[in-house]
Amino acid sequence: MKATRKKKPLEDVTGTDPVARVLLSSALPHLDRPFDYLVPASMEHTAEPGRLVRIPFAGTDAEGYVLERTAASEHTGKLARLRRVVSGVPVLTPATLELCRLVAAEYGGTLSDVVRLAVPGRHAAAEEAVLKAAPVVHAPVALGEDLHGWQRHSAGPAFLAHVRDGSSPRAVATFAPGSDPFALLAVAARAALASGRTALLVVPDHRDLDRLSAALDRLVPEGHVRLEADAGPAARYRAFLEALTGRARVVAGTRAAIFAPLPNLGLVAVLEDGDDSHADQRAPYPHVREVARLRADQAGAAALVAGWTRTAETQLLLESGWARPVLAPRDVVRATAPRIALAGTTGPDAQDPLAAAARLPSDGWRVLRDALTRGPVLVQVPRTGYVPTLACQTCREPARCASCHGPLAVPGAGERATCRWCGRPATDWTCPTCHDTRFRAVVTGARRTAEELGRAFPGVDVRTSGGSHVLDTVPDRPALVIATPGAEPVAPRGYAAALLLDGWALLARPDLRAAEEAYRRWTAAAALVRPASEGGTVFLVADPQAAPAQALVRWDPAGFAERELAQRRELNLPPAARFAGLIGVAADVEEFVAALPDLPGVRVLGPLPVPDQPGRAPMVRSVVRVPRSESAALALAVKNVTAGRSVRKLPLVRVRVDPLQIG
Incomplete structure (x- = not known):
């Protein structure tokens, strides 16, 4: 027994x-x-x-x-x-818990989802090392007289003075051409330390973080910690604990750092809030800018949203009175900006109506030849690869795989067209619309552009930066640098010129933020070019009448943002309205929409089919729109409906409040 x-x-x-x-x-x-x-x-x-x-x-x-x-x-x-x-220490502080509740309410998410974003997974060895480390004594920090360019911006020195004195100003800063944005952020952090408080700085990606770290090492005596998800579990948890225990008073990082538990927070700063890297890809999909806004209000801290341009969202912060503008006066812009030329508007090409349609008109070739005698030239191309998109030669219908309906592309020189989804070669492709069997390139990628320009300028060094191979810097000597947006390396003295190719590809994207994103990418590249007084020139190949092209010529980010927000208001689009995107099987999305309460001014757009993905059931997308005054009600409604479906074990619908892409 x-x-x-x-x-x-x-x-x-x-x-x-x-x-x-x-x-x-x-x-x-x-x-x-x-x-x-x-x-x-x-x-x-x-x-x-x-x-x-x-x-x-x-x-x-x-x-x-x-x-x-x-x-x-x-x-x-x-x-x-x-x-x-x-855990050996309370990792979820009362301030972090309250911030997580605010973020969950803002985005209609669950508290546990937000806490999972805010508190990294525990790493026992890292925890033990931090808790056993000797206490850190922080020496007093002074702001200093060298503001590293803040004095070139109206209200810039005043902003720093208020932070240094312990106040909590809020600013949207638009940097002057030729500025070092990372040095400017480091000086702002130093002002917070001078007030006896801490500073949190968030940038889009690890390349920006490397540059910010270098600036902090130069300008902030006591150093900083880096907090980024890509560093690995041990490094991230260690940085988190160093912030929590007060061993670090400056935290620099990517979006994972926005919840860093810094005590006595004095400044929270976000660089380039228009970069889509700032939007988390995990539920409830919060955006760093909005978390920074909530955190500044909660902690009574100063806030800084900075970059080369403004988004419609930051323009709304200015117009609501939440923040004040910091920008360079026109005389400073004229002295520091490169000359901007648009295809088909200058020289002999001004008489040619087809010049702007050419990929690189003759005026662009002249700019390129002249600049290569004086230094490196940046060539910005919207896409990586060789020929990343194909279409029918006759009817221009996008070329699709006969097996999975994925897009066809040419991976490299001399290679066959293959499907970007399933990898099958398109050996017997026929256009289903006109039955032609020939392809044409819709977009030419960076590798193909480098190949073409290398043949046109034999003997000139050609470098590419993009995708998995990104350069940080290039030597200050004549060279062609072919880069995709966001992967542009830095030249020590600035580029002699920049060619911004295929502007139509950025402007033609079926996206609410297409014009804003095109302008941001063009301006970021142009900011790397020498001033016009030193011969710096930017040549843009795009519709010269497009609003982003005109704004680039005038170097007018404030005017462009005002115009963009006014148009969004007229059309009742974000950020003037609040949207919730719903993606799921058609029947589930229909049930979800039917369960929502009848909010004032609510309107449902869709459903529309989501582009087919291999191996997935057909999905649809609907968008729920409400006036901005009903933001909180919409977030609560989608949260309640989601919870109700969960408790009944119904298929969940993916909900994203304030989606980056609507269409």
């Missing part, structure tokens, strides 16, 4: 606040609420609010965070006990 094993006696419960309210780490929306557990006597002093704990839940072990300790529970049934305290 098999002997029965005696159960281990339950440990006594602590007499001091014996109930712990725990936030379960779960992706299920209907579990987005605290659960009560008893605290064993051995955990009386460790199971404190903010600690990561292990708990029994639904027959298995789960993790969660202690939100608070109470004397009694409202639950009338029997309570389970905490199994173990995992």
Whole structure:
């Protein structure tokens, strides 16, 4: 007969606040609420609010965070006990918890989803190393007299002075051409340190972070920590703990850093908020700019949203009075900006109506030849690859794979057209519209452009930057640098010229932000070129009447943003209105929309089919639009409907409030 094993006696419960309210780490929306557990006597002093704990839940072990300790529970049934305290320090601070609640309410998400973004996964070795490290004594920091370019911007020195004096100004800064944006951010962080507070700086990607780190090493005596998801679990958790414990007073990072638990926060700054890297790709898809805005309000900190251009969202912050503008006067812009030339508007090509349609008109060739005698030349191409997009030679219908309907492309010189989805060669392709069998290139990629320009200028060094191979710098000698947007390397003295090719490809994107994004990318490239007084020239191949092209000629980011926001208001588009994008199977999306309350001014757009993806069921997209005054109501409505579907175990619909792409 098999002997029965005696159960281990339950440990006594602590007499001091014996109930712990725990936030379960779960992706299920209907579990987005605290659960009560008893605290064993051995955990009386460790199971404190903010600690990561292990708990029994639904027959298995789960993790969660202690939100608070109470004397009694409202639950009338029997309570389970905490199994173990995992973290050696309270990692979910009250300020971070409140910020997560604000973000969840802003985006209609669950608190546990936002906490998962805010608190990185625990790494025991990193935790032990930080907690055993000797305390850090921070020396006083002075702002100093060298403002590294802030004095060239109206209200720039005043902004720094207010931060240094302990105030909390909010600014949208548009940097002058030729400025070092990373040095400007470092000086702003120094002003926060001079006030006895901390600073948080967020940039789009790791290349920007490398440059910001170098600037901080030069200008901030006590250094900083880098917080980025790409650094790996140990490095990210260590940086998180150094911020939490006060060992670091300046945190620089990518979007993972926006929740860094810095005590006594004095400044939160975001560089280039229009870069789509600032939008998180995990639910509830928060944007760094909006989290920074919420955090500045919550902590009473100064806020800085800076870049070469403004987005419609930052223009709305200015017009609402939340922030003040900081920008360069016109005389400074004229002295520092390169000369801007548009295809088909100058020289002999001004008489040729087809000049602007050429990929590189004769005026562009002349600019390129002249500049190559004086230094490196930047050539910006919208796409990587060789010929990334093909179409029918006769009817211009996009070429699609006969097997999976994916787009066809030419990977390299002398190679056959293949499908970018399934990789099958298009050996017997025939256009389903006109039955032609010939292709034409819709977009020429960076590799093909480098090949063509290399043949046109034999003996000139040709470098490419984009995709998996991105250059940080190039030597200050004649060379052709072919780069995709965002991958432009820096030349020590600036480029002698820049050619911005295929502007129509950026402007023709079926996207609400196409014009804004084109202008941002063109301006970022033009800012790397020498001033006109030193011969610097930017040649843009695009429709000369397009608003972004005209704004580039005038170097007028403020005027462009004002115009963009005014048009969005007229059309009732974001940020003048609030949108929620819904993606799922048609029947599920229809049920979701039907379950939404009848909000004032609500309108449903769609459904429209989502482009086919290999191996996936057909999906549709609907967009729910409400006036901006109903933002909070919309976020709450989509959260409640999602939770209701989750508890009934219905297929979930992917919801994204303020989606970057509407169409």
